[in-house]
Amino acid sequence: MSVTGRYRGAWEGFWREAPDEQGGVFWDAEPALTAGVHLALFEPYVTFHGLPLVDLGCGNGTQTRFLADRFPHVVGADLSAAALDHARHADAAGEATYRLLDASEKSEVQHLHAELGDANVYVRGVLHQCEPDDRQPLVDGIATLGGERGRVFLVELSEAARPVLRGLAQGSDGPPAKLAPVFRHGIAPGEISDESVPDHLVAAGLTVLASGELPLVTAEYTALGTRIELPSKWLVAGRTAG
Secondary structure (H helix, E strand, O other): OOOOHHHHHHHHHHHHHOOOOOOOOOOOOOHHHOHHHHHHHHHHHOOOOOOOEEEEOOOOOHHHHHHHOOOOOEEEEEOOHHHHHHHHHHOOOOOOEEEEOOOOOHHHHHHHHHHHOOOEEEEEOOHHHOOHHHHHHHHHHHHHHHOOOOEEEEEEEOOOHHHHHHHHHOOOOOOOOOOHHHHHOOOOOOOOOOOHHHHHHHHOOOEEEEEEEEEEEEEEEOOOOOEEEEEEEEEEEEOOOO
16 A cells, blocks of 8 residues: 555645745754654663664654764655655755655565664654555554564644644634645644554554653744644554563
8 A cells, every 4th residue: 555646746745835944844843842852752662772763754854863863873754755855955964864755655664674674763743644544554664664673652643632723724814824834735634533543553563662642842833922832642662572
């Protein structure tokens, strides 16, 4: 199974129009508020720090470059070639490498795993943006990348984010400037139940090792100047002996 042409085209259109500067798109918050916070939750469960790390759904690579300072080999992977153009342009020092990847396509993920070996995997806000039929194949792909030794950190919008997003979209002045392109390109965050996320991981052969809740910080602000944060849930998973 692979993603639909419509879905891939929507992401290509979004990233072709996206500004180059960091923070120019809705979810592109500073790493200190995003990946940095997540690493504090993730690293205690990483048993093999020498493995490569795959930043799946890396977009323009803001978090990828941050992670490249903390892991020996970081690969930013994304479905969109236009997103990877942004990432490579911003990474003039070549801190990370970048790979076009449809993670719901079994053969593509197997090829990357054969190249890298087992990897730790960082996934921020990708699953809820997928087409429903692609969610389990995507998580299966994540499990393949992790292999026997890798750990997965996955953070997703929770059900409590739905009314927040609905309120932003239906405001009297329309959605905030950085959120509007997401809706315009037809990649508005989809609805995914809280309980289905760990279910997908278990179905892929992974064990949930830790979980919790925290705000998902965005790069956008309300009209009153407060940072927009969306409720989210995080999980750490991996294969366990037994």
